[in-house]
Amino acid sequence: MQISSILDYIDNGHMALPEFQRGYVWGREQVRGLFQSLYRGHPVGSLLVWATDASTATHRGEGNLAPGVVKLLLDGQQRITSLYGVIRGQPPRFFDGNAKAFSDLRFNLATEDFEFFQSIKMRGDPLWIDVTAAMLKGHDGAGETLSFLSNRPDLSSSQSTYWSRLNKLLGIREKNFHIEEVTGADKTLDVVVDIFNRVNSGGTKLSKGDLALAKICADWPEARDTMKTSIARWRTEGYDFTLDWLLRSVNTVLTGEAKFLHLHSQGAEEIADALKRAVKHIDTTLNMIGSRLGLDHDRVLFSKFAIPVMVRYLEKRGAALDAKTRDKLLFWFVQTGMWGRFSGSVESFIDKDLGILEESGRDLDKLIGELRLAQGGLRIEPGHFHSWSVGARFYPVLYMLTRMTEARDWGTGLPLKSSLLGKMSRLEVHHIFPRARLYEADYARAEVNALANFCFLTKSTNLSISDRRPEDYFPEIEAAHPGALRSQWIPEDPQLWRIENYRDFIEARKALLAEAANGCLASLLHDDTTWLDGSRAARVTEQVLLGGIASEDEASELEALNAWVVTQEFARGEMSYDYVDPDTGEQRAIFDLVWPTGVQEELTEPVAVLLGESAELISLASAAGFRCFTSTAAFKAYVQRLSATGIGVAAK
Secondary structure, eight states: OBHHHHHHHHHTTSEEOBTTSOOOOOOHHHHHHHHHHHHHTOOOOOEEEEEEETTTOOBSSSSOOOSSEEEEEEEOHHHHHHHHHHHHSSOOTTOOSOGGGGSSEEEETTTOOEEEOOHHHHTTOTTEEEHHHHHHHGGGGHHHHTGGGGGOHHHHTTHHHHHHHHHHHHGGGGOBOOEEEEOSTTOOHHHHHHHHHHHTTTSOOOOHHHHHHHHHHHHOTTHHHHHHHHHHHHHHTTOOOOHHHHHHHHHHHHHSOSSGGGGTTOOHHHHHHHHHHHHHHHHHHHHHIIIIIOOOSGGGOTTGGGHHHHHHHHHHHOSOOOHHHHHHHHHHHHHHHHTTTTSSOHHHHHHHHHHHHHHHTSOHHHHHHHHHHHHSOOBOOGGGGGOBSTTSTTHHHHHHHHHHTTOBOTTTOOBOOTTOOSGGGSEEEEESSOHHHHHHTTOOHHHHTBGGGEEEEEHHHHHHHTTOOHHHHHHHHHHHSTTHHHHTTOOSOGGGGSGGGHHHHHHHHHHHHHHHHHHHHHHHTTTOTHHHHTSOBOOOOOOOOEEOOOOHHHHHHHHHHHHHHHHTTOOOOEEEEEEEOTTTOOEEEEEEEEETTTTTTTTSOOEEEOTTOOHHHHHHHHHTTOEEESSHHHHHHHHHHHHTSOTTTTTO
16 A cells, blocks of 8 residues: 555544554654665565454544544554654654654755754755655645756756656655555454564563553543553652553452453443542552651652552552551551562562452451561561662661651751752762762772661751761761761761771661661551561571662762653663562662663663673673663763664564
8 A cells, every 4th residue: 555545544534553552652763764765665564454343443542433444553653653744744643752753854855865954954955855845745846846956057957866856755655565454353452462462572562551451441542641640640749650550550449459351341430430549549558658658759669569459458448547557557568668579570469468458358467467477577687788779678768767757967957857848958868988988998889888878868968068087077966966866877986987997887877777667667566566576587688789879979870861861762761670580589689770671662672771880780680681881971872873773664
């Protein structure tokens, strides 16, 4: 079928995009490469469509489908969207992406190159023509397009060549795509999605959540956008959730199950009502976690997959929680985070905990008992603070202690409450013993960035202390704000404040942190400490966790890099990626910043940015399938190379 006919099919509702398809992911170089290939007559692949009855077809975007049989694009969305955007000068109705990817494409009549508009290079040069303008005007406007030749004697000799090249450019609209059709009464949505996954084997497959959402949208087309509204609202509050995660909570509310297949038989009204209830329960849960535990943003919300279980508990409870019940539920939440209950097989552990709630009649003691059985105990020991980096599982515990006990700032002496105003009052990680001084004394990176060397202070105080030694600035703090050091669990022996005694300081502070943590846990149990006093300590490992973000400076560098990648029209990565043993769920490493499905989904390989890490960690990440970069400059160069090459044009 000719490209012009395909675009007409889209306009008149005979061709559309199935609801389960992801959005538009191409960048400008993929679009440029596609037009270069079509112009030169290179193969650009075929299309795969699902021919189905319009009355039952669930499609993306606004507008009605034409009656009868409609063709839903299974393979070719990126190419057809790009062609539509350039030739029509606007996105198709089913578009969901960045329209800048196909805006301002230019063609050079002399070199026959395609490039996107660059003011310095192209302004005033009549040989660079606007591809969209030429396509919209067609042959009727060709004379206008080449009118400059009559006023340029130096170019008039090439007029016939330029006419030929313009005709060749316009001829792209008449190029043919071979179309394969999937048809037949036996082609259910499940079958078609399986076909889609197989033909997209080189890209990102649809997850079980994608399939469930596709089925939901078949009856409730607004479902995806409605869910995205809540996701966006939580993001403004500092929590970064996904559609899959929210759908998991909808599932637990409606079916009491973790597996998405249980949603397939639910109707649109039931799903819509369950979503409202799930969002309400999630808001309640986040408010409890933020106000009672102080875990008020995504980087310290270390057990987000415990929330669907909590949502189910709130749904079945049916009434507001009293203080004791609320705190016992939060005790369970903290314990799941510390021991990484949901870091392994998320679905199976959620299912197990939902089953316990159902069988026990919502008995939280049974839920906590399962954790103790799996972990060996629930009491915290000093050795649990052996880990290091801002990505370690006990990093949120340190933040929780700071908020729950109202630890005091060393510059103002005021409690570090969440209500502090002003950007200089934002909490930052402070290295108690400055990194520079410890490195001068030949301490290893893991020692320098040990959790026990971290505390939280306001930005203003952190800057004022700078890289001074504790033996110098601690006495000043104690004189100005008596008790402020003790509120941050600083050992009182001045000998431990010296660089040469740093290791002894760390051991002493780990003991103080463990005591404080157990105190906070006891307060959540309202001093009925059977779960702590009557159990062994949880397993302690002395193995140093590989990787991790070492400091606020490093975190800021990674966050800036992540933001830069987005400006390059690629996907946002995941900070502090928790890499676990797939069999045991044990945390093995923390990767600084990763793109598990590539910076451009469906087109690039998994990548990881690992700053200042060991060869052992890099080897581990490589074995896990990540392409590794050890500097922001190297990763930026990689992203820029992607922007300079047309990746995957023929494949998609």
